[in-house]
Amino acid sequence: MKTNRFNLNTFKTNFMKTNLKSLAIIAFLGIFLHSCSSDDDATPALNAPEISDFEYGSGTDHSTDRVAYKGADIHLEATINAEATVSSITLVIHAHDVEPGEGEVEWDFEQVFTDANYLVINPTFHEHIDIPAAAPAGEYHIELLVTDVMGNSTEVEGHVQVLDPITISGFEMDESVVRGEDFHVEFMIDAVNGIHEVLVDVHGHDLPVGEGEEEWDFEGDFSEKYHELTEGEFHEHIDVPATAPVGEYHIIFTIEDEDGNTKEYETHIDVTA
Structure with missing residues (x-):
């Protein structure tokens, strides 16, 4: 009988110890999870830039x-x-x-x-x-x-x-000119970096040269009066020699700004007798 009482008491003691350990583990996990939850609550997500x-x-x-x-x-x-x-x-x-x-x-x-x-x-x-x-x-x-x-x-x-750093607008020019007279050209130039050069090139399209005529090409530099302007009105009259062959001439207007950018405008004019 003493042996049975001892075994019963031992069982009760071990059972209580096991329960206490289990409770301690549960309590620890509860505290740990609560701590993690608190940490999460204390560190909100960062906003986007x-x-x-x-x-x-x-x-x-x-x-x-x-x-x-x-x-x-x-x-x-x-x-x-x-x-x-x-x-x-x-x-x-x-x-x-x-x-x-x-x-x-x-x-x-x-x-x-x-x-x-x-x-x-x-x-x-x-x-x-x-x-x-x-x-x-x-x-x-x-x-x-x-x-x-x-x-x-x-x-x-x-x-x-x-x-475009250079623009040409309001272009007007005579469609034809009698040789020995001049033709009129005008247009607006806008150059944000300032105008450096204004060149005009006039040349014929394989025109036959008749008796008393001389082949005519024209290269004009009008830069001086427009140099460094950011806005200027090109208004010029170009003489055509009386000996120029009759026919169609190709004209190229070239504007260069102070940064080296260029803008070309091409057209044609008929030279008549």
Whole structure:
């Protein structure tokens, strides 16, 4: 009987110890899970980056007028507010229903920027992107995408007008001229970088030279009166020699700006007797 009492007491003791261990484990797990839950509550998810003050325009003067010029660059700048470190900044520029003309080449731009000065919290984006001289003029779409190390991303977009650095407008010229007289030409020149040269070339199209006539080609330099102007009215009278052969003449007007960009305008005139 003593042996049975001892075994019963031992069983009760072991049972109580086992229950206490189980309760201790359950209590520990409860405290651990509560602690993790508290930690999660105390560390909310970080917000995606914010992009503000997005501006762009001609790079020559850091313009914000959303206009840029072929053969020059476009300036872009934006303020980025990021709670997590930025991992990349992507810039995309592509044409908006722009058809390349003669001598022009379709232009699209895309680059992912991972420079050290951008892979931080709250960087400032500032870049100058070259526009090819052969790019078609027209409206281009701009997209700026910022992604942080948490995988959050934000995008802003806009449009920029890419213009020719030199334009000719309001062109007027006589259709024909009697040899021995002069013909009148006028047009407006707009050159954002300033006018450097204005040249005129007149030449015949394989015209036969008759008795008493002399082959006539004309090369005129009218640069002096227009030099360095950003806007000027070309208004000139060009003499045709009385000995010039009769026929059709090809005329090329060439304007060069101070940055070396050129613009040509071609036309024809009939020289009569």
